Amino acid sequence: MTSSSEGGAQERDEAQRSAAGRTSPPNLERARFGGTERKPERRHDEAPVSRSDLSRGQSEIVEDPRAKVHWPVLIVSAxxxxxxxxxxxxxxxxxxxTMLAVVxxxxxxxxxxxVVTVTLVVAFVLWVALGKEGKVRLGPDHSRPQYGLFTWVSMLFAAGVGIDMLFYSVTxxxxxxxxxxxxxxxxxxAAGDAVVWTMFHYGIAGWSMYALLGMAMGYFAYRWGMPLSIRAALYPLLGxxxxxxxxxxxxxxALVGTVFGVATSMGIGVVLLSVGFSLLFGLEQGLGLQIALVVLAVVLTIAATTSGVDKGIRWIAELNLWSAAAMMLYILFTGQTAFLLNAFVENIGRFLVTLPERTLQTFAYEPDGAAWMGGWTLFFWAFWLAWGPFVGVFLARISRGRxxxxxxxxxxxxxxxxxxxIVSLFxxxxxxxxxxxxxxxxxxxxESPEQGWYALLGMFPGxxxxIGLATLSGMLFYLTSANSGAMVMSNFSTSIADPSQDGPKWLRIFWALLTAVLTIAMLIAGGVTTMEYATLIFALPVTIxxxxxxxxxxKALRMERAEREGLVLRRRSMAPTGGRAPERSLAQRLERLRSFPSKRQVEQFLDRVVRPAIDEVAAEFRAQGYVVERTTMANAATGxxxxxxxxxxxxxRxxxxxxxxxxxxxxxxGGRMSREIDVYFRLEVFTQTGSGGxxxxxLTKQQVIDDVLDRYEAHLGFLAYSSETDVASVLTPRLQQPTGTLPALGQRESADDEPRLP
Structure with missing residues (x-):
């Protein structure tokens, strides 16, 4: 449940994204710049070279606001x-x-x-997180997270961690x-290094791949109103x-890699769970039981998938985390507690010290180095790559506002x-x-990892x-991955304008069934080993x-940097408050601290002060030759x-x-505590990337006019900086400029005088 203020913020997000994707109406004549030649129109197939181009992504990618199946993608993948x-x-x-030869x-x-690909991915996501662009939100500047921290972390963990981790935690x-x-x-x-290798394979490298694709897709979806998809994340590069x-x-x-990644996890899961069901219910182990578990899991997956993120996946994710925590605590306190805690601390230290070396380790000087790499590190890297698009979409789906x-x-x-x-304890x-x-x-x-895992559990008291708790936890791991996997596969094969929506339910069911068929096929062809081979092969194109x-x-982050740096670039004529809140008098500041206006008061101020101020600015802009659109945006939340x-x-832009x-x-x-009302209303200034805060x-009418001009001059500074820092690439060459002198940004038809607004 969200509060009324959160609902209003979400409505504001939707209106803002709609505004960000719009272009000037076709009946507004473009301004001519003093007779100089203008830059040519960007061809429809050119990649964006500025944020003004990027803002057109929503309208260029989305033709129909309704969800439509991408039949070429669906048919070819199927x-x-x-x-x-x-x-x-x-x-x-x-x-x-054949797969063994290819692997x-x-x-x-x-x-x-x-190895190089995974290393570069880790370096890239750390560069984004630790750089100045790390403050950019997955959504407008004023957006805030939808889920609480615990629920969000639970869903991060449960969606990205499969039952395969339990399988490999012992073997x-x-x-x-x-x-x-x-x-x-x-x-x-060798003992001191053994657990660290498994921690390395399930560590930062894989989650960096998830983070890369998740933040890229979420950024373009929630900040620029594009679909939540891989192709939208490539719009700045390919147009x-x-x-x-x-x-x-x-x-x-991306879709084929995702299906193989999920199918591999499902196959490993049923191989492991079949042993647990055999021990608990006395069933005969073998391929028959494994196939029966696949069918059972598909039925449960279809039931959970159709309930959506907020019901099925969210409930399973939180239950998954609690069951895994209970299993870990049981193993810790009924096992060799002192040894496990000492070993865990040493494992963490060795992992951190040796991480750079392991990340670039290829064992080129070892006689069987290639064979070991293919069976362990390369398989895990391929597994993470195959899962990357799938988990990335899901993580973006639950991370709006972060x-x-x-x-x-x-x-x-x-x-x-x-x-x-988990890895250290097991x-x-x-x-x-x-x-x-x-x-x-x-x-x-x-020799038999699934038997070894349950054999270890059988050595503990009770x-x-x-075994029952571990089987339940493994089943929840499996259901979470299969559930969210079916949803993401449906989204990959559908064109969806609204990032908060998912693909049709029938398509989720289709992908759940097809993934089950692939899982059974690989079980017949050789079980876990064949699944490892297939993952390593089909993940190779995902690296591209x-x-x-x-x-x-x-490229998009360079545009964000250009906007941020442009706000601090000022010509000598610019006011020192440009881009920040307007200056207020002492009386205005004190009154503001103790005033909590109602909706009616804000509407009256809007009609009496703000609209006339903006109208006056618009009129003066038009009088001096600028092309201006003065319109209104409907706010469904406030009317x-x-x-x-x-x-x-x-x-x-x-x-x-x-x-x-x-x-x-x-x-x-504060100066006056109000016990009569719970909410009040503000008039905030929004740009294309959200609220100014x-x-x-x-304010007086003149102060509002000054704020508009300060914002406009800050925008000119951003455009100047953006044009200076824009870098062409091989895939996105800079557009050819016409001969002659380009006009200054914002130049009017007659450039004799600077704007003089009252």
């Missing part, structure tokens, strides 16, 4: 998956051998490429202890071409820490048994209770998407038509000045 599934089912041994070639020849450390990549196995040095075959190809690659810094830091810390706790519990001489358990954990997204998003002034800047009525809670402190109530 054909690829069905063909692969049929091949794996009809010729399982050939499929397994061997990739591990030998392209291992370095995977990974034991395998690295017995047969490490670059040291003698079975030693104390309107993202709507054509090129965009369809990118969406198809800053880029908050989004990235939370994504690479909170869920990663939860991963580390891995070190397994290592304790191996170090005590339990060779039979060590062999079982390596084994059946723990990662590079394109980094190029596209960095008030809000004044909007838009000054055409030719091919640059138009100047946008809108005054909006915003509901705010009355503070219970200050209130116009109580």
């Amino acid at each position: 054909v690829v998956i069905v063909a692969f599934s049929a091949w794996a089912m009809l010729m399982p041994q050939l499929a397994k051998d 061997t070639w990739i591990a030998t020849n392209l291992g370095w490429y995977y 990974g450390p034991v395998a690295q202890y017995l047969d490490p990549p670059a040291m003698e196995g079975g030693t104390s040095a 309107k071409r993202v709507k054509g075959p090129l965009g369809d190809g990118i969406s198809t690659i 800053t880029l810094r908050e989004f990235v830091i939370a994504a690479i810390t909170a869920p990663v820490l939860c991963d580390f706790i 891995g070190n519990s397994a290592l304790w048994e191996v170090l005590q001489g339990n060779d039979a358990f060590a062999a079982l954990a390596v 084994a059946m209770l723990l 998407i990662a590079y394109l997204v980094m190029l596209s998003f960095s 008030v038509d809000e004044p909007l002034l838009r000054v055409s800047m030719d091919e640059q 138009d100047f946008h000045y809108q005054v909006a009525m915003v509901e705010a809670p009355v503070p219970m402190f 200050y209130d116009l109530m109580g």
Whole structure:
């Protein structure tokens, strides 16, 4: 549930995004700049080279506000998956051998490429989070998060962590202890490094991929009103071409990679859960039980998927976190508590110290280095890459209003820490048994990871209770991934204008069924090993998407930087308050601190002071040759038509000045505490990226005029800085400029005098 003020803010967000995507009406004549030649119109297939171009993305990408199925993407992706599934089912041994040959070639020849790609992704997201652009929000400047911190972190963790982590939390450390990549196995040095390798594979690298795609898609969706999709995130790089075959190809690659990633997680999950169901209910283990669990899971997934994010996925995510926490506490306090805590601290320290070395490690000097990389690090990197578009969309879907810094830091810390706790507790519990001489358990954990995982649980007091809790937790992990996966697959194969909406329910059901078919096919073709091969192969094209997204998003962030830096650039004639709240007298400031106006009072002030001031500015602009649009924006939340002034800047981003009525809670402190009312109303100034954060109530007409001019002059500074810092690229070359001198930004038809407004 959201409060009335939150509902009003959401309505304001929608109105603001609509305004950001609009262009000047066609009947308004463009201003001529003193007879000089104008910049040519941008061709429809050119990529944006300024924020004015970027603001057209909503109208250029979205033709129909209704959700429409992308039939080319849907059909091609479905054909690829069905063909692969049929091949794996009809010729399982050939499929397994062929994929093994391809994986061997990739591990030998392209291992370095995977390593470099993941390293660059980690560096990029840290650069965004720690840089000045980290303050930019996934939405307008005034937007705020929809979910509370605990719920948000729960959904981050549950959506990005699959049941595969439980599967590898035992077999990974034991395998690295017995047969490490670059040291003698079975030693104390190997033991100290064993769990750290699994923590590394489930650590910052993978979540950085999620953060990259999530923040890029969320930024363009919520800040610029574009669809929540990969192709929208590439709009600054490819322009309107993202709507054509090129965009369809990118969406198809992302969708196929997502299906294989989710299917791999589902396959590993049913292999693991089949052992738990066998122990709990006495069922016979084998392929039959695994297929039955896939069918059962699909039925539950369809039921949960149709309930949407706020009901099904949110409830499962929170229950998942609580069940996993209960399982971890049980293992900690009924197992070797002192050893587990000591080992966890040492694991964290070793992970942090060796992270740079492991990130760039390829084992080029080890005889079997390529084989080890293909079976472990490269598989995990491919797995994260395949899951990247899927989890990225889901994370963006639940993170509206968060800053880029908050989004990235939370994504690479909170869920990663939860991963580390699970891996360390399970891995070190397994290592304790191996170090005590339990060779039979060590062999079982390596040869049959699912049996080894449940064998470890059977060693704790109250084994059946723990096995039941672990099976429940694993089932919730599985359902969360499958549930959100079906939703995201539906979104990838649909054109959706509103980022808050999802694809049609029938399409979610279709993808849930098709993913189940692919899972069963890979189980028949060889089980977990075949799934690892397929993931490593089909994730390779996704790496290209990662590079394109980094190029596209960095270009958009340069535009954000240009706007921020432009606000501090001032000509000598500019007022010192440009871009900030207007100066008030002492009496005005004291009155403002103790005044909480009602809606009627704000409407009267709007009609008496603000509208006449904006009308006067608009009239003077027109008199001096500017092309001006003076209109209103309907506010569904308040029922008030809000004044909007838009000054055409030719091919640059138009100047946008809108005054909006915003509901705010009355503070219970200050010069006068109000006990009679709970909310009051403010008149805030909005630009194309959101609220300026200050209130116009109580100003004089002249002060409002001065504020409009200060904002306009700050906008000129932004455009000047933007044009100086815009950088062309190979994919997005700078538009050819005509011969002759370009006019100054904002120049009028007659440039003899500066504007003189009363």
